Amino acid sequence: MGLLHPGREEIELPRVLHALSDPQRLSIVRTLAEDSCERRCGSFGLEVTKSTLTHHFRVLREAGVIDQREEGTARLNSLRREDLDARFPGLLAAVLASCALGEPLAASAG
Amino acid sequence: MGLLHPGREEIELPRVLHALSDPQRLSIVRTLAEDSCERRCGSFGLEVTKSTLTHHFRVLREAGVIDQREEGTARLNSLRREDLDARFPGLLAAVLASCALGEPLAASAG
DNA sequence: CCATAAATACGGCAAACGTCGTACAATGTG
DNA sequence: CACATTGTACGACGTTTGCCGTATTTATGG
DSSP: OOOOOOOGGGOOHHHHHHHHTSHHHHHHHHHHHHSOSOEEGGGGOOOSOHHHHHHHHHHHHHHTSEEEEEETTEEEEEEOHHHHHHHSTTHHHHHHHHHHTSSOOOOOOO | OOOOOOOGGGOOHHHHHHHHTSHHHHHHHHHHHHSOSOEEGGGGOOOSOHHHHHHHHHHHHHHTSEEEEEETTEEEEEEOHHHHHHHSTTHHHHHHHHHHTSSOOOOOOO
């Protein structure tokens, strides 16, 4: 299975904004941004089903916000920070700074 | 009719991101940002129906992105730049800079 | 081989979205 | 007054969204 990721130049602003416009996905991105290491899909402390989680991760990946790579049975997620910064300078930082002022992050067990 | 605008502190990030995630609305915001004066709803050169236009302006207004005030039969739109900057510093600038690199603005007759 | 763990795929469902058409209200202008 | 201008209200439509449950895939461990 391909794990389709858009190339850097294919990342589109409306799609990124839409991907970030959901609280669950925003929480995922915040968690990924906090400690810049790869995380399994199940380690984000979100209170939704695994199927729903899969859906959100796909939206983020297809928008170009996150990178997913397979390792064993797990799927490791990381933020595409460089690509996003290159394409939309300052956007990610502004979003992260903005939601840092809002509700706290979900209890995400490491 | 009330013309409901959220107060500055009521503006929510996911809602703003969602409002900006539509190409038509993004075009509206870009146009408003280019020359910081008030514009009528019909003056944005968008190729959608008036009803659709009304819908998009309402989404932007209720998200706290634009201000609308009535004057005669017209409705004058302006960007809530200060409120957005106060609440989400750098966000608007990043979005505007990002889409400036993309497709050009619709032909918006003054 | 069997069981467990991590995540997907598929299908379904209610709600929201973007769009439109028609009808309507409010304000000018002849 | 009649008429054009500007925009809303309402209802409709097809699509997408976010969510779930169940079945399935793909490794890892006994």
